[in-house]
Amino acid sequence: RTLHCHGTLASTNELAFRLAHEGAEHGEVVVAEQQTAGKGRRGRVWVSPPGLNLYFSAILRPELPPQHAPELTLVAAVALAETLRETGAEAAIKWPNDVQIDGRKVAGILTEMSAEPERVHFVVLGIGVNLNARREHFPEELRELATSLSLELGRPVPRASFAAALWLRLEEWLGRHQEKGFGPVRQRWKELSCTLGQDVLVRTARLEFRGMAEDVDESGALLVRTPGGSIERVLAGDVEQLR
Ligand code: BTN
Known part of the structure; x- marks a missing residue:
């Protein structure tokens, strides 16, 4: 090799x-x-x-x-x-x-x-x-x-x-x-992972929001539950873990 x-x-x-x-x-x-x-x-x-x-x-x-x-x-x-x-x-x-x-x-x-x-x-x-x-x-x-x-x-x-x-x-x-x-x-x-189960601030190219990181789906996207209760699927971006 x-x-x-x-x-x-x-x-x-x-x-x-x-x-x-x-x-x-x-x-x-x-x-x-x-x-x-x-x-x-x-x-x-x-x-x-x-x-x-x-x-x-x-x-x-x-x-x-x-x-x-x-x-x-x-x-x-x-x-x-x-x-x-x-x-x-x-x-x-x-x-x-x-x-x-x-x-x-x-x-x-x-x-x-x-x-x-x-x-x-x-x-x-x-x-x-x-x-x-x-x-x-x-x-x-x-x-x-x-x-x-x-x-x-x-x-x-x-x-x-x-x-x-x-x-x-x-x-x-x-x-x-x-x-x-x-x-x-x-x-x-x-x-x-240390992200799942955490409150996070998500930043994508388009927007920024808070929520609870719940899961990664079968393509690796992060599933985040927003305070309103909806699930956002984040394919690319950054998360900051809030305490
Ligand atoms: C990141 O977390 O932003 C990714 C960092 C990746 C760095 C490595 S060092 C070896 C390889 N060559 C580069 O220029 N970048 C990656």
Whole structure:
């Protein structure tokens, strides 16, 4: 299996996308020591200091109709949360795919895809994990919101073995998803979630509202009961957990 290891990249997702475009195979992985333009969801920047953290992008060529491709992000969230729990951390998934420890974000997932209406060409699964970053690596405005695995565990976390464990979990869950569909992924996602049962503030591209996060449906959308009693189905957006 091909592992593309780099020192400095703009973004591992960007290189993985280009390699996939040029014909790279299912399962090829790109990692970098640092990123100069790490991409987060919704046009945000992913803080990517050198040497400490994991910046990982896997090229997938799934046999899935394009409308099911978003499920892969939840597959990745489950694999990631399980890998973090294996180290002893109490990781949980905040919808749609942030992974948190103790209410602070430790990892994020950015899925990008190239598809036609009928066929997925490829998916790039980008995963960033704050493994050994210290407080001072996060910009001021993120210090309360972000953490790293080593800050939480109080010990350094070896990157290579974490990456290997993550890839094993990913393969396991990708296989299960391919074979059995989204059902088992959804169930495990729910067990690992810290969003369900919470009062949330939902922000989508169009609107903002409050409600109670009740469930994720069979396509991974969040179902939120509004104070008026209606159920809103949120396919894309952000949630803030209210206390
Ligand atoms: C998010 O939570 O906003 C998603 C963050 C995804 C970051 C990872 S780091 C590896 C890969 N390359 C990127 O440029 N982004 C993803």
